[in-house]
Amino acid sequence: MQYNVKQKELIEAYKATEYRVFSPSITIRIGKVSDELDNLLKENNEEDWAFITSWNPFGRDCSLEENNRFYDSLLEDISKLKYFEGEGQGIDSTWAPEKSILIIGISKSESIRIGNKYNQNAILIGKKGNAAELILLDAFVKVI
Numbered sequence: 001m002q003y004n005v006k007q008k009e010l011i012e013a014y015k016a017t018e019y020r021v022f023s024p025s026i027t028i029r030i031g032k033v034s035d036e037l038d039n040l041l042k043e044n045n046e047e048d049w050a051f052i053t054s055w056n057p058f059g060r061d062c063s064l065e066e067n068n069r070f071y072d073s074l075l076e077d078i079s080k081l082k083y084f085e086g087e088g089q090g091i092d093s094t095w096a097p098e099k100s101i102l103i104i105g106i107s108k109s110e111s112i113r114i115g116n117k118y119n120q121n122a123i124l125i126g127k128k129g130n131a132a133e134l135i136l137l138d139a140f141v142k143v144i
Contacts, residue, residue, distance in 0.1 A: 007143050010059070013090055014122055014134055019051045021086040021102045028102075028124060030134045037102075041128040044082060046104045050111035050125045051132075053088060053100040057119035058139050070118060071099050077114060078103055112137065 003011065019028040026036040028051055041049060054070035056062050062070070082104050087097040103111070108125055112135060115123040121140040126132045 004144060007140065010121060010140075010143060011134070011136075013092065013095070016091040017088050018091075019086065019088050019100065019102075019124055019132070021084045023084065026084075026086075026102070028126075028132050030124065031131050033129065033131050037126070038128050040084075041104055044104055046082070047128050048106055048108070048125070049102060049104045049127075050106050050108075050114075050123055051086070051088075051100055051102050052111065052115055052118070052123045053098045053120060054118040055098040055100075059121050059143060067099070074101065074114070074118060077117070081106060108135075111135070 015030050020026070024036065024040060026034060026040065028034050028037060037049065041047065052074070054074040055067040057070065078101065084102045086100050086102055088100050089097040111123055111125050115135070115137045116139070119139045120137055121143060122134055122136050124132050125135055
């Protein structure tokens, strides 16, 4: 697929981001295996996971109030799933951390559905023992 300059910059920014879970302390990086995440999956007899935010739909900066409303809605949507709170923090310090959720025991298709519902450009997914994978979503094609 051909990407425009802005899309390429975003992909590089996502790759340079640390996706952190607060408790237990886990750091996820795209293209890397996380031993801590694998241990969490093993402890919970799960194989699949996703790291999702609801903040800043379509990559536009929203107010803290708006973002917190989106986040509360996401928490409600996943209330029956096992999840852990965290944040995505880019190396670029001008990007504020985004409240995010690590969900374990969730399928790829359900992860994509949730990410698209919240108009996210991308989510991270993975399986126990495998590297974290960046999945570009429907909103990403609108990035210009």
